[in-house]
Amino acid sequence: MKLTRGRRIVAAATCAGLAGSLLSIALTPAVAGEPAAPTQKTPAAASTPAPQRAAGVVYGLDGDVKVAASTLASAAGTGPVRVASVVAEAAGQPGVVQFDSAVPVERARAAADAVAKLPGVAWAAPDLLLTADATPPVNPSDPDFRKGLQFNIWDFKSSRPSPKDGSAVALPAGGYGTKAPVFWKKTKGKASVVVAVLDTGRTKHPQLDAHTVAGFDMIKDKSSARDGNGRDANPQDQGDWGFDPSGSLIPSSWHGTHVAGIIGAIQDGKSVVGNAPGVRIQHVRVLGAKGGTISDIAAGITWASGGTVSGLPKNKTKAAVLNMSLGGAGRCTDYPALQKAIDGARSRGSVVVVAAGNESRDAGGSVPANCKGVITVAAVDQLGQLTSYSNYGSVVDIATTGGEDPYYGPYLLIKSTVNSGKKKPESPALGYMMGTSQAAPGVAGAAALLASTGLKGAALENKLLKSVRGFPSYSFYTDSNCTQALCGNGILDLSKA
Numbered sequence: 001m002k003l004t005r006g007r008r009i010v011a012a013a014t015c016a017g018l019a020g021s022l023l024s025i026a027l028t029p030a031v032a033g034e035p036a037a038p039t040q041k042t043p044a045a046a047s048t049p050a051p052q053r054a055a056g057v058v059y060g061l062d063g064d065v066k067v068a069a070s071t072l073a074s075a076a077g078t079g080p081v082r083v084a085s086v087v088a089e090a091a092g093q094p095g096v097v098q099f100d101s102a103v104p105v106e107r108a109r110a111a112a113d114a115v116a117k118l119p120g121v122a123w124a125a126p127d128l129l130l131t132a133d134a135t136p137p138v139n140p141s142d143p144d145f146r147k148g149l150q151f152n153i154w155d156f157k158s159s160r161p162s163p164k165d166g167s168a169v170a171l172p173a174g175g176y177g178t179k180a181p182v183f184w185k186k187t188k189g190k191a192s193v194v195v196a197v198l199d200t201g202r203t204k205h206p207q208l209d210a211h212t213v214a215g216f217d218m219i220k221d222k223s224s225a226r227d228g229n230g231r232d233a234n235p236q237d238q239g240d241w242g243f244d245p246s247g248s249l250i251p252s253s254w255h256g257t258h259v260a261g262i263i264g265a266i267q268d269g270k271s272v273v274g275n276a277p278g279v280r281i282q283h284v285r286v287l288g289a290k291g292g293t294i295s296d297i298a299a300g301i302t303w304a305s306g307g308t309v310s311g312l313p314k315n316k317t318k319a320a321v322l323n324m325s326l327g328g329a330g331r332c333t334d335y336p337a338l339q340k341a342i343d344g345a346r347s348r349g350s351v352v353v354v355a356a357g358n359e360s361r362d363a364g365g366s367v368p369a370n371c372k373g374v375i376t377v378a379a380v381d382q383l384g385q386l387t388s389y390s391n392y393g394s395v396v397d398i399a400t401t402g403g404e405d406p407y408y409g410p411y412l413l414i415k416s417t418v419n420s421g422k423k424k425p426e427s428p429a430l431g432y433m434m435g436t437s438q439a440a441p442g443v444a445g446a447a448a449l450l451a452s453t454g455l456k457g458a459a460l461e462n463k464l465l466k467s468v469r470g471f472p473s474y475s476f477y478t479d480s481n482c483t484q485a486l487c488g489n490g491i492l493d494l495s496k497a
Contacts, residue, residue: 052329054108054126055221055293056098057115058337061089065120072097075118076111087220090310093302094337096127096295098220125335128367129291130328132200132255132437150272151382152262152401152414152442153177160382164476169383172469174495176384176401178442180275182495183449188267189278190452195263195444196304196319198297199256199326201237201285203419205428207265207272208257208281213317215283218300224288231299231312235285241423242289254419256283258433259325261417262441263448271430272415275445279452282319287326297326297368298341301352305345320451323444324354324368325437331364332371339371346373349457351464353377353444355436356391363391370395375447375461378487379403379439382412384472385480390436392486398465399482400442400492403434414438446494465489467497 057076061067069086076097077083089095097115099108108126115124151157155175159168174182194213202212215235219225226238239252260281265274284300286292303309306318322345332339342352356378357366369376369391379390379402386392387404403414413432420429446467450460468490471482482491 052105052128053102054099054105054128055102055290056083056096056127056295057108057112057124058094058096058127058293058295058335059089059112059115059124060094060122060336062120062122067118067120071118072115075114078111078114081107081111093299093310094295096220096293098127102129102290123336125294125337127293127295128328128330128335129293130287130297130326130367131291132253132287132326149415151175151177151412152403152438153180153273153275155382162474162476163383169474171383175382176380176491178275178400178446179493179495180445180449183446183497187278187449187452189264189276189445189448191278191280193276193279193321193448193451194282194317194319195276195279195321195323195448196282196284196300197256197260197263197441198284198286198300198304198322198324199259200240200253200287201235201256202260202283203237203254203257203421203425203428205257205261205265205417205419207268207274207417207428208260211264211266211278211280212260213280213282215285216300216303216312216315217285218296218303219285219288219292220296221288221290221293224290225285226289233313235283237285237419237425238288239421239423239425240287240289249422251422252419252424253433254421254425254431255287255325255433255437256285258416258418258431259323259437259441262414262438263323263445265417272417274416275442276448276452279445279448280317282315282317291328292326294335294338297324298337301338301341301345305348305350307341307344307348318348319350320456321444321447322350322352323441324352324374325435325440327355327357327366327369329359329365330367332367335367338368342368342371342373346457351375351447351451351457351460353440353447355440356396358389358435358437359391360389361391362393363395364393366391375443375464376488377436377440377443378482379434379436380482380487380491383474384482384491385474385477386482386487387434388480389434390439394485396486396488398443398468398489398492399471399487400439402436402439403432405434443492446492446497449494450497463497467492467494469493469496
Protein backbone atom coordinates (compact mmCIF):
# COMPACT_ATOMS: atom_id res chain seq x y z
CA MET A 1 0.00 0.00 0.00
CA LYS A 2 1.43 3.37 -0.93
CA LEU A 3 1.03 6.25 1.48
CA THR A 4 1.00 9.88 0.36
CA ARG A 5 2.41 11.90 3.22
CA GLY A 6 1.67 15.52 4.03
CA ARG A 7 3.78 15.83 7.17
CA ARG A 8 7.17 17.21 8.02
CA ILE A 9 10.61 15.72 7.57
CA VAL A 10 13.31 17.61 9.42
CA ALA A 11 15.73 15.05 10.82
CA ALA A 12 18.12 12.77 8.96
CA ALA A 13 16.40 9.53 8.13
CA THR A 14 19.30 7.20 8.90
CA CYS A 15 22.36 7.41 11.05
CA ALA A 16 24.41 10.28 9.67
CA GLY A 17 27.15 9.36 12.12
CA LEU A 18 28.11 6.27 10.15
CA ALA A 19 31.13 7.29 8.12
CA GLY A 20 30.54 6.31 4.52
CA SER A 21 26.98 5.23 5.31
CA LEU A 22 26.46 3.43 2.09
CA LEU A 23 22.71 3.13 2.44
CA SER A 24 21.99 6.30 4.39
CA ILE A 25 19.39 8.93 3.58
CA ALA A 26 20.72 12.44 3.08
CA LEU A 27 18.18 14.74 4.70
CA THR A 28 18.74 17.77 6.93
CA PRO A 29 19.76 16.86 10.52
CA ALA A 30 17.64 18.03 13.44
CA VAL A 31 19.17 21.11 15.00
CA ALA A 32 18.40 23.44 17.88
CA GLY A 33 16.41 26.55 17.11
CA GLU A 34 13.53 25.06 15.15
CA PRO A 35 10.36 27.23 15.42
CA ALA A 36 8.49 26.48 18.63
CA ALA A 37 4.96 26.21 17.24
CA PRO A 38 4.57 26.65 13.49
CA THR A 39 1.10 27.17 12.13
CA GLN A 40 1.69 24.66 9.39
CA LYS A 41 4.03 21.71 9.01
CA THR A 42 6.64 21.58 6.31
CA PRO A 43 5.46 19.19 3.56
CA ALA A 44 7.40 15.95 3.41
CA ALA A 45 10.09 15.91 0.79
CA ALA A 46 10.75 12.81 -1.25
CA SER A 47 13.68 10.91 0.26
CA THR A 48 16.41 9.85 -2.15
CA PRO A 49 18.66 7.05 -0.87
CA ALA A 50 22.39 7.28 -1.46
CA PRO A 51 23.74 4.73 -3.98
CA GLN A 52 23.46 1.24 -2.53
CA ARG A 53 26.73 -0.69 -2.23
CA ALA A 54 28.00 -4.15 -1.42
CA ALA A 55 31.26 -5.39 0.11
CA GLY A 56 31.43 -8.62 -1.85
CA VAL A 57 29.47 -11.76 -2.73
CA VAL A 58 27.99 -14.23 -0.25
CA TYR A 59 27.32 -17.75 -1.56
CA GLY A 60 26.22 -21.27 -0.68
CA LEU A 61 27.21 -24.65 -2.13
CA ASP A 62 25.27 -27.77 -3.06
CA GLY A 63 25.74 -30.38 -0.33
CA ASP A 64 29.37 -31.42 0.18
CA VAL A 65 30.59 -29.96 -3.11
CA LYS A 66 33.90 -28.07 -2.93
CA VAL A 67 34.76 -25.11 -5.15
CA ALA A 68 38.29 -23.76 -5.18
CA ALA A 69 38.83 -20.25 -3.83
CA SER A 70 40.70 -19.33 -7.00
CA THR A 71 37.69 -20.37 -9.10
CA LEU A 72 35.35 -18.27 -6.98
CA ALA A 73 37.68 -15.29 -7.07
CA SER A 74 38.11 -15.55 -10.82
CA ALA A 75 34.35 -15.65 -11.42
CA ALA A 76 33.60 -12.76 -9.07
CA GLY A 77 36.53 -10.64 -10.19
CA THR A 78 35.44 -10.07 -13.77
CA GLY A 79 35.22 -6.51 -15.00
CA PRO A 80 36.15 -3.62 -12.68
CA VAL A 81 35.63 -5.64 -9.46
CA ARG A 82 38.79 -6.70 -7.61
CA VAL A 83 38.70 -9.57 -5.09
CA ALA A 84 40.63 -9.18 -1.84
CA SER A 85 39.95 -12.58 -0.24
CA VAL A 86 37.71 -15.62 -0.20
CA VAL A 87 36.32 -17.13 3.01
CA ALA A 88 35.17 -20.66 2.21
CA GLU A 89 31.80 -22.02 3.31
CA ALA A 90 32.12 -23.93 6.59
CA ALA A 91 29.95 -25.50 9.31
CA GLY A 92 26.73 -24.52 7.63
CA GLN A 93 27.83 -20.90 7.25
CA PRO A 94 27.87 -19.22 3.83
CA GLY A 95 31.08 -18.45 2.02
CA VAL A 96 32.14 -14.88 1.24
CA VAL A 97 34.08 -13.41 -1.67
CA GLN A 98 35.29 -10.07 -0.30
CA PHE A 99 36.10 -7.17 -2.64
CA ASP A 100 39.01 -4.83 -1.98
CA SER A 101 36.50 -1.98 -1.68
CA ALA A 102 32.73 -1.53 -1.71
CA VAL A 103 31.10 -1.30 -5.13
CA PRO A 104 27.64 -0.33 -6.41
CA VAL A 105 25.19 -3.14 -5.76
CA GLU A 106 24.53 -3.57 -9.49
CA ARG A 107 28.19 -4.35 -10.03
CA ALA A 108 28.17 -6.79 -7.11
CA ARG A 109 25.05 -8.43 -8.48
CA ALA A 110 26.83 -9.09 -11.78
CA ALA A 111 29.68 -10.71 -9.84
CA ALA A 112 27.18 -12.77 -7.84
CA ASP A 113 25.49 -13.94 -11.03
CA ALA A 114 28.87 -15.12 -12.32
CA VAL A 115 29.54 -17.03 -9.11
CA ALA A 116 26.05 -18.57 -9.16
CA LYS A 117 26.76 -20.08 -12.59
CA LEU A 118 29.72 -22.09 -11.28
CA PRO A 119 29.13 -25.86 -10.96
CA GLY A 120 28.33 -26.75 -7.35
CA VAL A 121 27.17 -23.27 -6.32
CA ALA A 122 23.57 -23.33 -5.05
CA TRP A 123 23.10 -19.57 -4.77
CA ALA A 124 25.04 -16.31 -4.66
CA ALA A 125 24.03 -12.74 -3.80
CA PRO A 126 25.69 -9.36 -3.16
CA ASP A 127 27.04 -9.01 0.39
CA LEU A 128 24.90 -5.94 0.96
CA LEU A 129 26.03 -3.17 3.32
CA LEU A 130 23.34 -2.12 5.80
CA THR A 131 23.35 0.87 8.14
CA ALA A 132 21.78 1.93 11.42
CA ASP A 133 18.29 3.43 11.38
CA ALA A 134 18.62 6.56 13.54
CA THR A 135 19.97 10.08 13.72
CA PRO A 136 23.09 11.10 15.69
CA PRO A 137 22.99 12.46 19.28
CA VAL A 138 21.57 15.95 19.85
CA ASN A 139 22.80 18.09 22.78
CA PRO A 140 23.80 15.45 25.41
CA SER A 141 22.34 16.36 28.84
CA ASP A 142 21.14 14.72 32.05
CA PRO A 143 17.47 15.20 33.03
CA ASP A 144 15.89 12.11 34.61
CA PHE A 145 12.85 9.94 34.14
CA ARG A 146 10.85 11.63 36.91
CA LYS A 147 10.85 14.88 34.94
CA GLY A 148 8.68 13.18 32.35
CA LEU A 149 11.21 13.42 29.56
CA GLN A 150 11.14 9.72 28.64
CA PHE A 151 7.74 9.87 26.99
CA ASN A 152 8.73 6.81 24.95
CA ILE A 153 8.30 4.79 28.16
CA TRP A 154 5.71 6.82 30.06
CA ASP A 155 4.28 10.20 29.09
CA PHE A 156 3.37 12.20 32.20
CA LYS A 157 1.39 14.74 30.21
CA SER A 158 -2.39 14.48 29.90
CA SER A 159 -2.32 16.34 26.57
CA ARG A 160 0.10 17.56 23.95
CA PRO A 161 -0.26 20.29 21.32
CA SER A 162 -1.62 19.54 17.90
CA PRO A 163 1.11 19.72 15.25
CA LYS A 164 -1.26 21.74 13.07
CA ASP A 165 -2.43 24.60 15.28
CA GLY A 166 -1.05 23.96 18.76
CA SER A 167 -4.45 23.13 20.31
CA ALA A 168 -4.47 20.54 23.11
CA VAL A 169 -4.81 16.88 22.11
CA ALA A 170 -5.85 14.55 24.96
CA LEU A 171 -3.61 11.56 25.71
CA PRO A 172 -4.43 8.25 27.40
CA ALA A 173 -2.80 7.61 30.80
CA GLY A 174 0.92 7.19 30.10
CA GLY A 175 0.51 8.53 26.59
CA TYR A 176 1.75 6.32 23.79
CA GLY A 177 4.85 5.07 25.61
CA THR A 178 5.57 1.39 26.16
CA LYS A 179 3.95 1.57 29.65
CA ALA A 180 6.83 -0.53 31.02
CA PRO A 181 6.38 0.91 34.55
CA VAL A 182 3.06 -0.95 34.78
CA PHE A 183 4.86 -4.21 34.07
CA TRP A 184 7.59 -3.37 36.61
CA LYS A 185 5.07 -4.23 39.32
CA LYS A 186 5.64 -7.82 38.23
CA THR A 187 9.28 -7.66 37.16
CA LYS A 188 11.84 -5.17 35.91
CA GLY A 189 13.48 -8.03 34.06
CA LYS A 190 15.58 -10.95 35.27
CA ALA A 191 19.36 -11.16 35.00
CA SER A 192 18.93 -14.59 33.42
CA VAL A 193 17.43 -12.90 30.34
CA VAL A 194 19.95 -11.55 27.82
CA VAL A 195 19.16 -9.12 25.01
CA ALA A 196 21.68 -9.01 22.17
CA VAL A 197 22.19 -5.62 20.52
CA LEU A 198 23.46 -6.19 16.97
CA ASP A 199 24.79 -2.73 16.26
CA THR A 200 27.90 -0.51 16.35
CA GLY A 201 29.21 -2.08 19.55
CA ARG A 202 29.74 -1.05 23.13
CA THR A 203 31.07 2.01 24.94
CA LYS A 204 31.45 2.07 28.72
CA HIS A 205 28.55 3.62 30.62
CA PRO A 206 27.71 3.37 34.33
CA GLN A 207 24.10 2.55 33.54
CA LEU A 208 25.06 -0.40 31.36
CA ASP A 209 28.44 -1.77 32.46
CA ALA A 210 27.32 -3.78 35.50
CA HIS A 211 24.84 -5.87 33.53
CA THR A 212 26.66 -6.19 30.21
CA VAL A 213 27.78 -9.72 29.35
CA ALA A 214 30.53 -10.79 26.97
CA GLY A 215 29.77 -10.07 23.35
CA PHE A 216 31.65 -10.31 20.05
CA ASP A 217 32.94 -8.20 17.16
CA MET A 218 31.73 -9.81 13.93
CA ILE A 219 33.23 -7.28 11.47
CA LYS A 220 35.65 -8.95 9.05
CA ASP A 221 36.83 -5.82 7.25
CA LYS A 222 39.70 -4.22 9.23
CA SER A 223 39.15 -0.77 7.75
CA SER A 224 35.48 -0.79 8.67
CA ALA A 225 36.19 -2.24 12.12
CA ARG A 226 38.89 0.37 12.89
CA ASP A 227 40.44 -1.95 15.46
CA GLY A 228 43.30 -3.31 13.37
CA ASN A 229 41.92 -6.82 13.00
CA GLY A 230 38.96 -8.85 11.87
CA ARG A 231 36.52 -10.75 14.06
CA ASP A 232 37.44 -10.84 17.74
CA ALA A 233 35.95 -11.08 21.22
CA ASN A 234 36.01 -7.32 21.87
CA PRO A 235 32.82 -5.55 20.71
CA GLN A 236 34.18 -2.10 21.56
CA ASP A 237 32.61 0.63 19.41
CA GLN A 238 35.59 2.25 17.67
CA GLY A 239 33.52 5.12 16.30
CA ASP A 240 31.74 5.56 12.96
CA TRP A 241 32.77 9.17 12.39
CA GLY A 242 33.30 10.53 8.90
CA PHE A 243 33.18 13.73 6.87
CA ASP A 244 30.41 15.37 4.90
CA PRO A 245 30.98 16.62 1.32
CA SER A 246 32.17 19.99 2.64
CA GLY A 247 34.84 18.31 4.77
CA SER A 248 33.11 18.92 8.11
CA LEU A 249 33.34 16.17 10.72
CA ILE A 250 30.30 13.94 11.21
CA PRO A 251 30.78 12.75 14.82
CA SER A 252 30.51 9.11 15.84
CA SER A 253 26.94 8.12 16.64
CA TRP A 254 27.50 5.64 19.51
CA HIS A 255 24.33 4.12 18.14
CA GLY A 256 24.73 0.74 19.82
CA THR A 257 25.10 2.37 23.24
CA HIS A 258 21.96 4.47 22.69
CA VAL A 259 19.93 1.43 21.65
CA ALA A 260 21.22 -0.58 24.62
CA GLY A 261 20.12 2.14 27.04
CA ILE A 262 16.58 2.15 25.68
CA ILE A 263 16.45 -1.59 26.31
CA GLY A 264 18.03 -1.81 29.74
CA ALA A 265 19.71 1.24 31.30
CA ILE A 266 19.65 0.62 35.04
CA GLN A 267 17.55 2.76 37.36
CA ASP A 268 20.12 4.92 39.19
CA GLY A 269 17.88 7.76 40.32
CA LYS A 270 20.00 10.27 38.43
CA SER A 271 19.04 10.10 34.78
CA VAL A 272 17.33 7.81 32.27
CA VAL A 273 16.06 4.28 32.71
CA GLY A 274 15.55 1.49 30.19
CA ASN A 275 12.41 -0.50 29.52
CA ALA A 276 13.83 -3.62 31.17
CA PRO A 277 16.46 -2.41 33.66
CA GLY A 278 16.90 -5.84 35.25
CA VAL A 279 17.94 -7.80 32.16
CA ARG A 280 21.46 -8.15 30.80
CA ILE A 281 22.82 -6.65 27.59
CA GLN A 282 25.10 -8.31 25.05
CA HIS A 283 26.79 -6.23 22.35
CA VAL A 284 27.39 -7.97 19.04
CA ARG A 285 29.26 -5.54 16.82
CA VAL A 286 28.09 -5.79 13.19
CA LEU A 287 28.15 -2.12 12.09
CA GLY A 288 31.44 -0.33 11.51
CA ALA A 289 32.68 2.74 9.68
CA LYS A 290 31.25 1.46 6.40
CA GLY A 291 28.05 0.00 7.79
CA GLY A 292 27.56 -3.75 8.10
CA THR A 293 27.53 -6.64 5.65
CA ILE A 294 24.83 -9.27 5.33
CA SER A 295 27.42 -11.97 6.05
CA ASP A 296 28.61 -10.34 9.29
CA ILE A 297 25.04 -9.65 10.44
CA ALA A 298 24.00 -13.24 9.70
CA ALA A 299 26.98 -14.52 11.71
CA GLY A 300 26.03 -12.18 14.54
CA ILE A 301 22.46 -13.49 14.60
CA THR A 302 23.67 -17.09 14.69
CA TRP A 303 26.26 -16.48 17.41
CA ALA A 304 24.01 -14.35 19.65
CA SER A 305 21.23 -16.94 19.57
CA GLY A 306 23.56 -19.77 20.60
CA GLY A 307 24.31 -21.21 17.17
CA THR A 308 27.67 -22.28 15.79
CA VAL A 309 29.80 -19.93 13.71
CA SER A 310 32.89 -21.55 12.20
CA GLY A 311 36.11 -20.55 13.95
CA LEU A 312 34.40 -18.72 16.82
CA PRO A 313 33.81 -19.79 20.42
CA LYS A 314 30.24 -20.58 21.44
CA ASN A 315 28.21 -17.84 23.09
CA LYS A 316 28.05 -18.73 26.81
CA THR A 317 25.13 -16.37 27.46
CA LYS A 318 22.64 -17.09 24.69
CA ALA A 319 20.29 -14.18 24.00
CA ALA A 320 16.55 -14.61 24.42
CA VAL A 321 15.92 -11.46 22.37
CA LEU A 322 17.91 -9.99 19.46
CA ASN A 323 17.55 -6.32 18.50
CA MET A 324 18.57 -5.13 15.04
CA SER A 325 18.12 -1.39 14.59
CA LEU A 326 19.62 -1.51 11.11
CA GLY A 327 18.58 -1.97 7.52
CA GLY A 328 18.80 -1.12 3.87
CA ALA A 329 16.94 -1.46 0.60
CA GLY A 330 16.45 -5.02 -0.59
CA ARG A 331 14.41 -8.18 -0.18
CA CYS A 332 15.29 -10.93 2.25
CA THR A 333 14.48 -13.56 -0.35
CA ASP A 334 17.60 -12.42 -2.22
CA TYR A 335 19.82 -13.15 0.82
CA PRO A 336 19.37 -16.78 1.89
CA ALA A 337 22.17 -16.51 4.47
CA LEU A 338 20.28 -13.84 6.39
CA GLN A 339 16.95 -15.67 6.39
CA LYS A 340 18.68 -18.92 7.35
CA ALA A 341 20.32 -17.19 10.33
CA ILE A 342 16.98 -15.76 11.47
CA ASP A 343 15.28 -19.13 11.08
CA GLY A 344 18.05 -20.73 13.10
CA ALA A 345 17.76 -18.16 15.87
CA ARG A 346 14.03 -18.71 16.18
CA SER A 347 14.48 -22.48 16.19
CA ARG A 348 16.73 -21.99 19.23
CA GLY A 349 14.00 -19.99 20.97
CA SER A 350 15.24 -16.45 20.36
CA VAL A 351 12.92 -13.60 19.35
CA VAL A 352 14.25 -11.26 16.63
CA VAL A 353 13.15 -7.60 16.71
CA VAL A 354 14.05 -5.28 13.80
CA ALA A 355 13.50 -1.66 12.81
CA ALA A 356 11.12 -0.98 9.92
CA GLY A 357 13.46 1.65 8.44
CA ASN A 358 13.39 5.43 8.11
CA GLU A 359 12.73 6.14 4.45
CA SER A 360 9.00 6.91 4.74
CA ARG A 361 8.18 4.11 2.31
CA ASP A 362 6.80 0.59 2.31
CA ALA A 363 8.95 -1.54 4.61
CA GLY A 364 8.39 -4.42 2.20
CA GLY A 365 11.36 -3.02 0.29
CA SER A 366 13.67 -2.94 3.32
CA VAL A 367 15.82 -5.74 4.72
CA PRO A 368 15.77 -7.24 7.36
CA ALA A 369 12.36 -5.64 7.95
CA ASN A 370 10.83 -7.86 5.25
CA CYS A 371 12.45 -11.11 6.46
CA LYS A 372 10.17 -13.89 7.69
CA GLY A 373 9.92 -14.54 11.40
CA VAL A 374 11.10 -11.13 12.61
CA ILE A 375 9.03 -8.62 14.60
CA THR A 376 9.17 -5.45 12.50
CA VAL A 377 8.67 -2.19 14.37
CA ALA A 378 7.35 1.11 13.00
CA ALA A 379 7.71 4.43 14.85
CA VAL A 380 4.86 6.61 16.05
CA ASP A 381 5.14 10.10 17.53
CA GLN A 382 4.00 11.46 20.89
CA LEU A 383 0.38 11.54 19.63
CA GLY A 384 0.42 7.98 18.32
CA GLN A 385 0.59 8.97 14.64
CA LEU A 386 3.05 7.48 12.17
CA THR A 387 6.20 9.59 12.22
CA SER A 388 7.34 11.58 9.23
CA TYR A 389 10.25 9.19 8.60
CA SER A 390 8.98 5.72 9.54
CA ASN A 391 8.52 2.96 7.01
CA TYR A 392 5.13 1.24 7.05
CA GLY A 393 3.11 -1.48 5.36
CA SER A 394 2.03 -5.09 5.59
CA VAL A 395 5.36 -6.41 6.92
CA VAL A 396 5.12 -4.16 10.01
CA ASP A 397 3.98 -6.06 13.11
CA ILE A 398 3.81 -3.42 15.86
CA ALA A 399 4.52 0.25 16.53
CA THR A 400 5.91 2.28 19.41
CA THR A 401 7.34 5.72 20.01
CA GLY A 402 10.51 6.54 18.07
CA GLY A 403 10.72 10.30 18.52
CA GLU A 404 9.83 13.07 16.11
CA ASP A 405 11.36 16.34 14.96
CA PRO A 406 11.61 18.87 17.81
CA TYR A 407 8.98 21.44 16.90
CA TYR A 408 8.03 21.81 20.56
CA GLY A 409 11.47 21.43 22.16
CA PRO A 410 14.28 18.84 22.07
CA TYR A 411 12.49 16.40 24.35
CA LEU A 412 10.42 14.90 21.55
CA LEU A 413 13.54 12.97 20.65
CA ILE A 414 14.41 9.77 22.51
CA LYS A 415 16.90 10.19 25.34
CA SER A 416 19.34 7.43 26.20
CA THR A 417 22.95 6.52 26.96
CA VAL A 418 25.73 7.66 24.58
CA ASN A 419 29.37 8.81 24.70
CA SER A 420 30.88 12.30 24.56
CA GLY A 421 33.64 11.42 22.07
CA LYS A 422 33.59 13.00 18.62
CA LYS A 423 35.65 10.20 17.08
CA LYS A 424 36.86 7.65 19.64
CA PRO A 425 35.08 6.90 22.94
CA GLU A 426 35.69 9.38 25.75
CA SER A 427 33.27 9.93 28.64
CA PRO A 428 29.82 8.42 29.24
CA ALA A 429 27.02 10.83 28.36
CA LEU A 430 23.33 11.09 27.58
CA GLY A 431 21.93 12.15 24.23
CA TYR A 432 18.90 12.31 21.98
CA MET A 433 18.10 10.41 18.77
CA MET A 434 15.04 9.57 16.73
CA GLY A 435 14.17 6.78 14.34
CA THR A 436 12.80 3.29 14.07
CA SER A 437 16.16 2.44 15.67
CA GLN A 438 14.75 3.95 18.84
CA ALA A 439 11.36 2.27 18.47
CA ALA A 440 12.73 -1.27 17.98
CA PRO A 441 14.59 -1.44 21.33
CA GLY A 442 11.41 -0.35 23.11
CA VAL A 443 9.80 -3.50 21.72
CA ALA A 444 12.92 -5.57 22.44
CA GLY A 445 12.83 -4.38 26.04
CA ALA A 446 9.17 -5.37 26.27
CA ALA A 447 10.04 -8.79 24.86
CA ALA A 448 12.73 -9.13 27.54
CA LEU A 449 10.20 -8.35 30.29
CA LEU A 450 7.88 -11.02 28.91
CA ALA A 451 10.80 -13.45 28.69
CA SER A 452 11.44 -12.76 32.38
CA THR A 453 8.03 -14.30 33.15
CA GLY A 454 9.06 -17.57 31.49
CA LEU A 455 7.65 -16.99 28.02
CA LYS A 456 9.85 -17.80 25.04
CA GLY A 457 9.76 -18.39 21.31
CA ALA A 458 6.41 -18.30 19.54
CA ALA A 459 4.48 -17.92 22.80
CA LEU A 460 6.46 -14.79 23.63
CA GLU A 461 5.98 -13.40 20.14
CA ASN A 462 2.22 -13.94 20.30
CA LYS A 463 1.91 -12.34 23.72
CA LEU A 464 3.99 -9.35 22.64
CA LEU A 465 1.91 -8.71 19.54
CA LYS A 466 -1.29 -8.84 21.60
CA SER A 467 0.04 -6.34 24.16
CA VAL A 468 -1.12 -3.31 22.21
CA ARG A 469 -3.64 -0.48 22.24
CA GLY A 470 -5.54 0.65 19.16
CA PHE A 471 -4.39 3.48 16.95
CA PRO A 472 -5.84 6.94 17.58
CA SER A 473 -7.48 8.78 14.70
CA TYR A 474 -7.24 12.54 14.25
CA SER A 475 -8.82 15.00 11.85
CA PHE A 476 -5.52 16.85 11.34
CA TYR A 477 -2.95 15.19 9.06
CA THR A 478 -5.24 12.24 8.43
CA ASP A 479 -2.64 10.67 6.12
CA SER A 480 -0.47 10.10 9.23
CA ASN A 481 -3.14 8.15 11.12
CA CYS A 482 -1.96 4.58 11.63
CA THR A 483 -4.04 1.58 10.60
CA GLN A 484 -3.30 -2.13 10.87
CA ALA A 485 -2.43 -2.13 7.18
CA LEU A 486 0.27 0.49 7.81
CA CYS A 487 1.51 0.05 11.39
CA GLY A 488 0.79 -3.52 12.47
CA ASN A 489 -1.31 -4.88 15.32
CA GLY A 490 -1.30 -1.67 17.34
CA ILE A 491 0.86 0.53 19.57
CA LEU A 492 2.85 -1.40 22.19
CA ASP A 493 1.18 -1.11 25.60
CA LEU A 494 2.60 -3.30 28.37
CA SER A 495 -0.36 -2.45 30.61
CA LYS A 496 -2.32 -4.73 28.29
CA ALA A 497 0.04 -7.62 29.14
